[in-house]
Amino acid sequence: MDQPKLTAEMLKADPRVVEAKRLLREALAEHSEKLARRDPLPELQADYEAALSQFADLRGNPLYYPFLGSGIGRGSLVELADGSVKYDMISGIGVHVCGHSLPELVDVLTDAAIEDTVMQGNLQQNRESLEVCQRLVTLARGQGAPIDHCFLTSSGAMANENALKILFQHRTGSHRILAFDHAFAGRSIVLSQITDRPRYRAGLPATIPVDFVPFYNPDAGEESQHDAVAALRMYLTRYPGAHCGFIMELVQGEGGYRTAPKSFFAALCEELRSASVPIYFDEIQTFGRTLAPFAYQMLGLDQYADIVTVGKMTQVCATLFGGAMNPKPGLLSQTFTSSTTALLAAKYILDRLQHGGFYGPDGRNAQIHRRFCIRFEKLNQRHPELIRGPFGVGGMVALTALDGSAAAAKRVLTELFSAGVIAFAAGSDPTRIRFLPSLLAVSDDEIEAVCDILEQTLLRSHQESSGSPA
Ligand SMILES: Cc1ncc(COP(=O)(O)O)c(C=O)c1O
Structure with missing residues (x-):
C-alpha cells in the first residue's frame, strides 16, 4: 500500500508548481542567453556611481571593486547594474560554483522558496x-x-x-x-x-x-x-x-x-x-x-x-x-x-x-587547470617579463604578474576588471593574481576569452609601467 504523502511533497508535485518552475526556467533562459561581454552603458553610469558612493558611505569604506550585480548572468558571465557584462573568474572567492543563473539551480531554489522558513x-x-x-x-x-x-x-x-x-x-x-x-x-x-x-x-x-x-x-x-x-x-x-x-x-x-x-x-x-x-x-x-x-x-x-x-x-x-x-x-x-x-x-x-567527473588526473578540475596553464605557458614563452606561474591546482589557478608587487597586482586587477574579467589577489611577496572559476559552469571558450583579455591587459599594463612596448 502507498504511504500517505506529506503535504510538503504534495505541494512540490502540484502541477501548478511544476508549471511555474518550467515557466521560470524558460523566462530565465530567454533573458540570460542574450548576455555577452559588454562595457558599461553610459546612460546608467551616473546612477551607478551614486549607488557605489552611497554604499561606500554606509559601510564606511569603498568596495574592493565597483561591483553591484544586477541579479542575472549566464555561466561565468555576470551582469552588473551599470549594464556591463563581465567574466566572473573569482566567483565570490570560490562560492558561486554553479556560475550565474544556472537554470537547474534556479529550479532547486524554487523548492526552497516554497518551503516554510527562510x-x-x-x-x-x-x-x-x-x-x-x-x-x-x-x-x-x-x-x-x-x-x-x-x-x-x-x-x-x-x-x-x-x-x-x-x-x-x-x-x-x-x-x-x-x-x-x-x-x-x-x-x-x-x-x-x-x-x-x-x-x-x-x-x-x-x-x-x-x-x-x-x-x-x-x-x-x-x-x-x-x-x-x-x-x-x-x-x-x-x-x-x-x-x-x-x-x-x-x-x-x-x-x-x-x-x-x-x-x-x-x-x-x-x-x-x-x-x-x-x-x-x-x-x-x-x-x-x-x-x-x-x-x-x-x-x-x-x-x-x-x-x-x-x-x-x-x-x-x-x-x-x-x-x-x-x-x-x-x-x-x-x-x-x-x-x-x-x-x-x-x-x-x-x-x-x-x-560529474570533476576529479582524478583527467577530471574536469584538472582540465580547467590545464587550459589556463597552456595559455600561461604560451604567454610566458613570448613575454617572459609578464608572468610567472601557473600556481595552484585544479580549480585554483594563480599567476604572478609583472614584478609581483602588491601595487602591480592591484593595477592589473583593476585593468582586468575594466576590460571585463573579475579576478583577485592572493598572498604577499609576491602578490599573485588568482582565478576561482565556477567549476560547474565555466566553458573552455570562456577560459580562452578570459586568457585573451588577460594577455592584452598585461601587455598594456607592462607598456604603461615601463613606458615602452613589451
Ligand atoms: C582557508 C580559509 N579558511 C577560512 C576562511 C573564512 O571563511 P569565511 O570568509 O566564510 O568566514 C576562508 C575564506 O576565505 C579561507 O579561505
Whole structure:
C-alpha cells in the first residue's frame, strides 16, 4: 500500500508548481542567453556611481571593486547594474560554483522558496539539513578518513570557531595552536591571530598563542621539509602538551596558492601523531576544487584527518570530525545553521561534484587547470617579463604578474576588471593574481576569452609601467 504523502511533497508535485518552475526556467533562459561581454552603458553610469558612493558611505569604506550585480548572468558571465557584462573568474572567492543563473539551480531554489522558513537553525532543521550532513560525511570518509560527525554553520569563520572549540574541549588545558606561515583562517578575533597577516589583526587583542611553522618552499625542496619538522619539534618540546591542534591549508588560498608534496605534510603529521596533537585540515577554500573532493584525499593524507572544515562552494559551512572528538552537549549551537536556499543548493552541488567527473588526473578540475596553464605557458614563452606561474591546482589557478608587487597586482586587477574579467589577489611577496572559476559552469571558450583579455591587459599594463612596448 502507498504511504500517505506529506503535504510538503504534495505541494512540490502540484502541477501548478511544476508549471511555474518550467515557466521560470524558460523566462530565465530567454533573458540570460542574450548576455555577452559588454562595457558599461553610459546612460546608467551616473546612477551607478551614486549607488557605489552611497554604499561606500554606509559601510564606511569603498568596495574592493565597483561591483553591484544586477541579479542575472549566464555561466561565468555576470551582469552588473551599470549594464556591463563581465567574466566572473573569482566567483565570490570560490562560492558561486554553479556560475550565474544556472537554470537547474534556479529550479532547486524554487523548492526552497516554497518551503516554510527562510532560515534553519538549532530548533528547526528541515530534512535537507540531515541530507547535507550525510553527503558531507560520506564524501569525507570516501577514502577512509576517520570522520563520523558533521556540524553545520553559516560561515567559514564559524566552522573554524566550532573546530577550535571542539579541539580546546578535547584537549582541555592545551591553549596553544600550531599553524603555517602565510595561513588564513578567517575574520573572528581568534582566527585573525592564526591568520599570518598583521594588518588583519591591527588593534585586536591577542587571544590565543599561535606557533607558526614554515610552509614548504619549492626552491629549497627537502631542506624545506627538514626546516618545518625541526620548527615543529622545537615548539612541541618548548611547550609540551600545550597544543590543541595544527591547522593546515593543504593548498594555501589567501597565502598565495602554495602547496607541497605529500611527503612534506606526512612528515609533519607523523610528528603530530607521536605527540598526540590533533590534525586539522581547513578545506574552506580547497574543498571541491582540487583533484579529489578534499585536498587531503588528493594528497593521500586521509588517515590524519582528525577535524576538517569546509565552506564557500558548499554554500553551507561545516565542521567534520571523528567520534573521539565529539564535544559535550552545550558547546555548539546556533540560531542559524544556514538558509533553506543554501541547504538545497548545497545538496545539489555536492551531488553534481560527486557524480560529474570533476576529479582524478583527467577530471574536469584538472582540465580547467590545464587550459589556463597552456595559455600561461604560451604567454610566458613570448613575454617572459609578464608572468610567472601557473600556481595552484585544479580549480585554483594563480599567476604572478609583472614584478609581483602588491601595487602591480592591484593595477592589473583593476585593468582586468575594466576590460571585463573579475579576478583577485592572493598572498604577499609576491602578490599573485588568482582565478576561482565556477567549476560547474565555466566553458573552455570562456577560459580562452578570459586568457585573451588577460594577455592584452598585461601587455598594456607592462607598456604603461615601463613606458615602452613589451
Ligand atoms: C582557508 C580559509 N579558511 C577560512 C576562511 C573564512 O571563511 P569565511 O570568509 O566564510 O568566514 C576562508 C575564506 O576565505 C579561507 O579561505
